[in-house]
Amino acid sequence: MATLDLAVLDRLLAMGASATATVMASRDLLAVIIAFQNGWHGHTRVLVHLFREITSSDATLHARSLATFADALPGWIARHGKQDFDRLFPGYRRRRLVHYALILGRVGVLESFERCHVLHITQQDLQLAGQHGHLDIVSFLLPRISILHAAIVMDMAVAQGHLKSVEALHRAGAHASEAAYAQACANGFAHVARFLYNAGYRYFPWSVVETAAAQGHLDMIAFLHDIQYPGLDTAVAIAADGGHMDIVEYLFERRPYLWYATPASRAHLAFTAEPTKARGSLVLAPDNSALSLLVARVLGAKDLFRLLVDFQRGCDKATLAVRRRLRAVDLTMDDAATALPTALAPVHKVFPAWTAARGIERLCTDFPQQLHRHLVCYAVMFNVVPVLECFHAKTALELCYHDFELAGCHGHADVIDYLAATYDAPKLRIIMRAAVGSGQLGVVEQLLRADVALPDDAFQLACESGHLPVVEFLYERGLGGSDASPKHIVYRTTLRGHLPVLRFLHARSFDGFDKFALLHAVELGHLGVVQFLHEIRTEKMYGLVYDAVPGGHLDVVKFLHRNGYSHDIKGVLSYALTQGQEDIARFLREETAFKKRWARFSKQVAVKLHDIRKAMQHR
Numbered sequence: 001m002a003t004l005d006l007a008v009l010d011r012l013l014a015m016g017a018s019a020t021a022t023v024m025a026s027r028d029l030l031a032v033i034i035a036f037q038n039g040w041h042g043h044t045r046v047l048v049h050l051f052r053e054i055t056s057s058d059a060t061l062h063a064r065s066l067a068t069f070a071d072a073l074p075g076w077i078a079r080h081g082k083q084d085f086d087r088l089f090p091g092y093r094r095r096r097l098v099h100y101a102l103i104l105g106r107v108g109v110l111e112s113f114e115r116c117h118v119l120h121i122t123q124q125d126l127q128l129a130g131q132h133g134h135l136d137i138v139s140f141l142l143p144r145i146s147i148l149h150a151a152i153v154m155d156m157a158v159a160q161g162h163l164k165s166v167e168a169l170h171r172a173g174a175h176a177s178e179a180a181y182a183q184a185c186a187n188g189f190a191h192v193a194r195f196l197y198n199a200g201y202r203y204f205p206w207s208v209v210e211t212a213a214a215q216g217h218l219d220m221i222a223f224l225h226d227i228q229y230p231g232l233d234t235a236v237a238i239a240a241d242g243g244h245m246d247i248v249e250y251l252f253e254r255r256p257y258l259w260y261a262t263p264a265s266r267a268h269l270a271f272t273a274e275p276t277k278a279r280g281s282l283v284l285a286p287d288n289s290a291l292s293l294l295v296a297r298v299l300g301a302k303d304l305f306r307l308l309v310d311f312q313r314g315c316d317k318a319t320l321a322v323r324r325r326l327r328a329v330d331l332t333m334d335d336a337a338t339a340l341p342t343a344l345a346p347v348h349k350v351f352p353a354w355t356a357a358r359g360i361e362r363l364c365t366d367f368p369q370q371l372h373r374h375l376v377c378y379a380v381m382f383n384v385v386p387v388l389e390c391f392h393a394k395t396a397l398e399l400c401y402h403d404f405e406l407a408g409c410h411g412h413a414d415v416i417d418y419l420a421a422t423y424d425a426p427k428l429r430i431i432m433r434a435a436v437g438s439g440q441l442g443v444v445e446q447l448l449r450a451d452v453a454l455p456d457d458a459f460q461l462a463c464e465s466g467h468l469p470v471v472e473f474l475y476e477r478g479l480g481g482s483d484a485s486p487k488h489i490v491y492r493t494t495l496r497g498h499l500p501v502l503r504f505l506h507a508r509s510f511d512g513f514d515k516f517a518l519l520h521a522v523e524l525g526h527l528g529v530v531q532f533l534h535e536i537r538t539e540k541m542y543g544l545v546y547d548a549v550p551g552g553h554l555d556v557v558k559f560l561h562r563n564g565y566s567h568d569i570k571g572v573l574s575y576a577l578t579q580g581q582e583d584i585a586r587f588l589r590e591e592t593a594f595k596k597r598w599a600r601f602s603k604q605v606a607v608k609l610h611d612i613r614k615a616m617q618h619r
Contacts (some may be wrong), residue, residue, distance in 0.1 A: 009339050023184035055583045056434075093300050095120060096350060098110065098125060099125070102125060102128040102132065102134075102197060103128060105136060105137055110137070110140055121144070121145065123152060126149055126156075127153075127156050129141055130152065130156025130157040130160070130162075131156045132162075133156075133161075133164075133165040135168060137519050138460035142169070150172060151177070153165075153169060153174070154175065155176055155179070157169060158159075158196070159187065161184060161187060163191050166192055170199060176574040177202065178203035181193070181201050182201040182203055182204070182208075185211075186211050188206070188217030188219065188220050190220045193223055194226075196324050197223075197227060201592050204229070208229075209221075209229070209232055209234060210234065210235070212235070213234070213235035213236075213242070213247060214239075214242050216242060216244040216246075218250060221250060225250075225251070243323070243324045245317045245320060271608060318350070318353075319366050321352060321353050323367065325346045325347045326367075326371045327371070329344055329347070331373060331374065331377060336405060336406070337405070339384045339460075340381060340406070341381055343375065344378050344381060350380070355386075360386045361394075364390065372391060376391060377403065377406060379415070380410065380412075380415055383414055385414050388415070388418060388419075398417075401430055404423075404427055404430040404431050404432075405431075407431050407434070408433065408437075408438065408440060409435070409437075411435060411436040411438070411443040413443075413446060415443065416431065417446075420447065425453070429455065431443065431447065432444065432454060432455065433458075436455070436465075437460075437461050438465070438467075438468075439470055440468065441467075441470050444473070455480060459471070459479070460484040461480075461503050463493045464493050464589060465496075466496060466500070468500045468501055468504060470536050471501055487508040487511045487512035489504070489513055490510050490513060490517060491516075491520070492513065493505065494512075495520055497528070497529055499526075502532060506536065514539060515539040517552075518530065518534075518541070519544065520542075520545060522544055522547045522548045522553070523548070525548065526551035527555045527556050530556055530559060530560070534559075540565055544565050545557055545560045545561060545568065549572065549575055549581055549584055554587060557584050558587065561587075561588075570592075572591065573585055
């Protein structure tokens with residue numbers, strides 16, 4: 001819609017009735033005047049629409065919309081003034097817009113609100129300004145708030161690590177609290193901690209060294225080292241446990257000693273109590289004994305230190321990487337057989353290189369006992385027999401049921417050969433059962449050659465697991481089928497929906513392909529099984545469609561409905577609506593409407609044919 005300048009409109013209307021007639025004769029000008037009757041110009045309408053879009057309760061904030069509003073608002077205020085501002089932009093919505101401006105750094109919105117005398121800064125606004133740390137927002141607020149309010153912004157900016165805002169607030173005289181400075185140290189914002197330390201702050205939390213080492217904040221460790229903060233001897237062990245090799249190397253390169261004359265707790269107290277005298281009161285040099293000098297000389301040389309670590313079978317960077325990946329694997333997961341290969345894939349990327357460089361005999365010494373079970377699972381899944389041999393020869397580690405089951409599921413021939421030669425028949429039967437259930441036909445044949453007996457329910461297990469090659473192998477040899485009736489096997493296989501196995505069993509004249517099998521297939525939504533049972537002319541049941549409704553099996557409902565399975569369509573429709581199955585209800589409505597249309601059409605055709613026959617008879 002076009003817009004009309006107020007001055008032009010006033011000039012036109014002041015010309016009198018003749019000019020008014022001319023205006024009324026112009027369709028475009030008349031449309032502009034009618035559109036202006038609500039008192040809003042076009043740019044006012046756009047601005048109000050943007051304001052409502054941004055501040056509505058269910059709005060998704062778009063930075064582009066906010067930028068457009070912020071850019072257009074100063075010009076609108078300069079043109080229209082502030083008399084209608086509060087009416088067009090209500091106060092309860094302005095609060096939300098102020099929050100958005102503080103979060104995204106749109107200082108123009110705050111300036112425009114201030115120009116109209118509607119800007120009110122609350123404590124929540126101050127916290128948002130400090131939390132997001134936009135320097136232009138902080139610079140705008142500083143002349144308008146007190147030092148006490150500036151301290152609120154300062155605390156949030158320090159805790160969130162916004163250095164430029166912290167510098168501006170410090171120049172304005174704002175002070176950070178001890179809690180904010182401690183939070184910055186705990187979060188690893190070394191640049192903020194260093195600036196405030198140079199400004200005279202000494203509020204270190206008691207666990208600053210432990211937290212920085214455990215979280216891997218190298219910059220924070222470097223800052224503490226630069227100010228000669230005591231207690232860094234404990235950081236080496238903590239960083240090593242967490243796998244932060246960069247911190248370990250940094251400390252060994254710059255601090256060639258691991259203990260101090262002053263205990264850590266007493267040193268911390270002296271460091272924080274009198275910061276001006278702290279460095280003079282602390283003894284930070286190592287003992288001048290022969291042993292300390294020797295340790296300092298050895299640890300100061302990185303190559304010599306690495307050599308000693310390797311000789312002592314210590315934990316180097318590559319070993320730390322393997323340990324970290326192993327600790328990330330959860331062996332207690334429910335679907336371990338399928339999920340563990342993915343979880344152990346990162347280990348497989350680095351473990352072959354580790355064993356090639358160090359030898360398999362280093363497993364027992366370089367990896368703690370709690371990771372041995374992880375390595376056994378890895379060896380079973382990725383066919384690394386030397387790992388199993390190493391643990392069997394050098395430790396008292398015994399494989400558990402879970403390990404034998406994984407071996408059968410993954411079916412590596414080398415692993416099976418080793419286990420068959422090492423363990424007795426009861427444990428090998430665990431492998432056999434897992435191999436049958438997971439379809440590992442090669443493992444089944446391999447264990448049969450080693451005289452390992454099949455479980456009594458092996459044939460049923462293979463059928464209900466859906467592994468047709470294993471089913472065929474066992475059936476041809478008459479193995480593993482003495483524990484269940486044929487009807488029960490068909491029932492269990494139908495529940496799982498394994499159509500190829502069902503076809504195989506039907507071809508061998510197994511019992512159980514009756515109306516109850518069809519009922520179970522319908523209830524569980526196995527469309528392929530339903531179609532197969534329909535093909536072999538299984539006995540039908542009235543109202544079978546009802547059983548497909550609770551599970552939402554629309555494809556089964558369509559098949560049964562279109563293949564003559566008797567049911568009350570209105571009753572099924574009502575039942576589907578009761579169960580919340582809208583797709584099934586929609587399909588049945590469409591079918592009902594189609595049948596009605598088809599009935600009307602058939603009746604019309606019958607009437608026409610009847611009329612034609614009568615006309616032909618009268619001729």
